Amino acid sequence: MAKSSENIIEVKDLVKKYNGFKAVDGISFEVKRGEIFGILGPNGAGKTTTLEMIEGLRPIDSGEVHIDEFNVNNDPNKVKSVIGVQLQSSAFFDYLKLTELLEFFGSLYQRKVNPMEILKEVELEDKAKSQVKTLSGGQKQRFSIASALVNEPKVLFLDEPTTGLDPQARHHLWGLIQQIRDNGKTVVITTHYMDEAEILCDRVAIMDAGKIIKLDTPDNLVDRLIKKGFKKKKVEKAANLEDVFLDLTGKLLRES
């Protein structure tokens, strides 16, 4: 049982070893209800492995994970029924329409779903009769999120959701993720992009070599660095190149 109702996820001393190498090396943290929690770190830091253990997709070597009232070690299927998962590289079946795919996923949760309602939530209702292979990158990611919403999960896990998207699609997806959080869901997200973490995340854990080396709000982390006397070599201007890009090309989504 999660000890405090404030926390929806509690991770304690989580370890994953591969041939003696500790991919995840005894990490502990909590995720609060209704927040967007970011896990940051360079490639190979153990972000995805951590996520997959929490999601019940990878056996836990030692440590404990509680989500809501369930223990992942004992009740992986109960945990899976209250979470939604968007994997780093999740493809979907060919030859099924988006609505059919959502119904299919619903059946895996023993649920009758209203596909159009879910598609509306991710702004894909006009693609209802299309197949996934005809979608653009941003649309695919949005559909991936839609498929993770069929069971009305309490927690949504997003593994590098904006990798490979153009700036317009990234900004659009950020809006969608914030909206999901505003609807009362908790979001756990991994990313390589610091601007993304800064805009989206209420708190972030920074991982390196299988350990969490810092956990705080983005604001606090930045303030603490500045307090240490850190100075940027190049002083930031009031706008950056991305602002220029979006100013020139507009925020309109580029998808057919």
Add this chain to the structure above:
Amino acid sequence: MNKSLSAIKTIVLYSIKMFFRDKTAIFFSLFLPLVIMSIFGVMNFGAASKVKMGIVDEAKSQATAPVVEGLKKVSNLEITENNLSIEKGELEKGNRDVVLILPKDFGKNIAQLKMGQKVAPQEIQLLYNNNKQNSTASIGTTIVNQVLDRYTHAVTQTPDIFVLKQEAISSKNLTYVDFLIPGIVALGIMQMSVIGVASVFVNWRERGILRRLLATPVKPRIILFSQVATRLIISIMQTTTILTVGVLFFGIHIAGSIPLILLLGLMGGVVFLCFGFTVSGIGNSQNTVMALANIVMMPMMFLSGVFFPRDGLPNWLQTITHYLPLTYLADALRGVIIDGSSMLAIRNDILGLLVWMVITFILAIRFFRWE
């Protein structure tokens, strides 16, 4: 349990939907067997084809009528009647194997013979096509000889000294298509099962679809079971289609029990599905898995008596190929479909399939993997 059942039902339903929208899958599993069947069926390979006989009846008399009628009753003959120049022309073009010419004075010595006089036999001309390497012309000659013999006996009222008592092994007039279609059914079941399951699982694994499914609370064995059920259902549809086309367009006659045919189909399906699961686990990519699947299937395709009887193989190869799963399946299906064999009659084939089910099931458990 009830909940699992409804999940299985949905997964199977959508999987079948996917199958029918996948044009490549449809091509290989439904269209291709029909094409193979049509090509080989129309060519009518290996069958004792009918002897094309032209008759030139110059007499058209009471004497020739029994001969012509007698020949027309022989089912191995395809008879045409024309005048000499037409029939000769057809023979030269290769459209006739033999042409029998019954002269105007056919049976001129019958009257004398009836009076007990000795007569010299009358010469009857039989033209034949000597370009043909096959034995159809000589079969035609033999038949004509026999009919004329009987005629002579009938006229002279001498009894036959010998009578050949023919015991029919099969009462039906079998053609190559009868041999082929059960083989095609067996081949279809093998290809559908091995390729279907191997390519689906390796594709799902490579693209992360399996992982995505496992992120839901559905139990892995339900996914597996649904795929097995889907493939078996499609196999039954395929078998039914091939047999229906066989009955409607190639005039085959299903002698045995249809439930037994379907049972054999399911047994073969299970064996080859397990093969599919095994190769999908051994190979890492779509390409290696497809190569492995073909290594398993190719030899069986040609050595299990699908297209041609195994009698033509060297003895040692006959012995080995006897134990192939596709041989058991094809032989059993052929027995039931063509000869109307009972379950008891094909018990050895069924036993062979059961043994293969155990072997391939163990292999599948050993090699199949989710990641």
